Amino acid sequence: MIVKNSIKRLLQYQMCLVRLRELGFEKVYSYVLGREAGVTAEQVRKDFSEFEIRGKRKGGYSVDETLDKLHEIFRKNVMQEVILVGMGNIGTALSRYECGFTEKRKYIVAAFDIDPSKLKRNADIPVLPVEEMEDYIREKGITVAIIAVPAISAQDVCNRLIGCGIRGIMNFAPIILKTPPHIVIDNINLCNVLEGVIYCSWYGKDSCGCE
């Protein structure tokens, strides 16, 4: 299962709205938000319509009300606990990453690694041996995981995660994981993203479609 584009845009809008609020905006028009989020005004209105976010016919959208609605949609009030598997370069960076714009909440509650030298049971985000992974997930009722292990072991890790109740996976291993259809997965292949940018920057507009 793949995350829908409209969901991704909604998250963009959320991010933009937080920033606009910081800048003192109390209301925002679809074309302003569109400009900020890099989409058309029509797209903003259509997306908002789909999720029943309403504005005022002349006055645009209330920043606060819209953010409230978005926070509700994305359950910002509920604690979102996520585990991280693999404390290599990417894993370590993620464990330290604080997103600049969205409201802060606790994301990663524990990390797991196979390498004994990386374990840190008492750190802020404890790094535990992978043997304890399944028990931890079951005990805490975790449902979302980040895979940041080498490609060779990613499918195995994935299977184990699904086996103990994980339903959503953000995967950084450069491999397409095979999962049952109800599992949500987002593959982020950093090399491929870069290659795509390089390709399009060479071949130009026509080869890459839209604007």
Next chain:
Amino acid sequence: MIVKNSIKRLLQYQMCLVRLRELGFEKVYSYVLGREAGVTAEQVRKDFSEFEIRGKRKGGYSVDETLDKLHEIFRKNVMQEVILVGMGNIGTALSRYECGFTEKRKYIVAAFDIDPSKLKRNADIPVLPVEEMEDYIREKGITVAIIAVPAISAQDVCNRLIGCGIRGIMNFAPIILKTPPHIVIDNINLCNVLEGVIYCSWYGKDSCGCE
């Protein structure tokens, strides 16, 4: 300008083919490659058709020939030099990241940071002060950059990059950069990706569209 989906899939195919070759495959059928890459066989054939990658009516696609074609499309023989701006968590991880599956080439040739304590002029990937960024880019003729600075300074960095000839940007700052239409940009908002996965893992299939 956004990177087209078919380009992204082509890169997936490339990755899968490298792996299949390592496993000893000499030819591959569209449905096998589709399975590996997480798409349908028709999609594979359609994409290959678009880029004039041909197979044999019964024998499938030659792994080597297809990879040659893909390498040509993505100019794997040409050195692809990229610079990195911002040596925080993400930047540092990227500077150390070796993609597991695609052929190795030199990607990041230099990094830039504003913090004097992070500079390392003689490292494998030198970390230089941002003041030297423009000169470096112009001198070496770099055209692609990775932005991994805080959101607050990302637009400024972006403007400077474009000003000295950068045409493609992979952006990790949680903000939509405003760029002229011919600039290629791929925004990777890690928090939003995770939020999207969390959302869909809660609300399930129907809310996230396709399979």
Next chain:
DNA sequence: ATGATAATGTTAAAATTTTCACATTAAATG
């Protein structure tokens, strides 16, 4: 050889996504 088979390649259809157009309505203005 020759026919059956099993894959590709391509054209058409379906589905999805985005854009457009405009009716609607709240606010501002005189």
Next chain:
DNA sequence: CATTTAATGTGAAAATTTTAACATTATCAT
């Protein structure tokens, strides 16, 4: 208070993307 204005909200159109169907052709078996 009526009129104008400037935004939203939505249904239809357009564009894009994906899927299906099937004609084509290389291979394999007899």
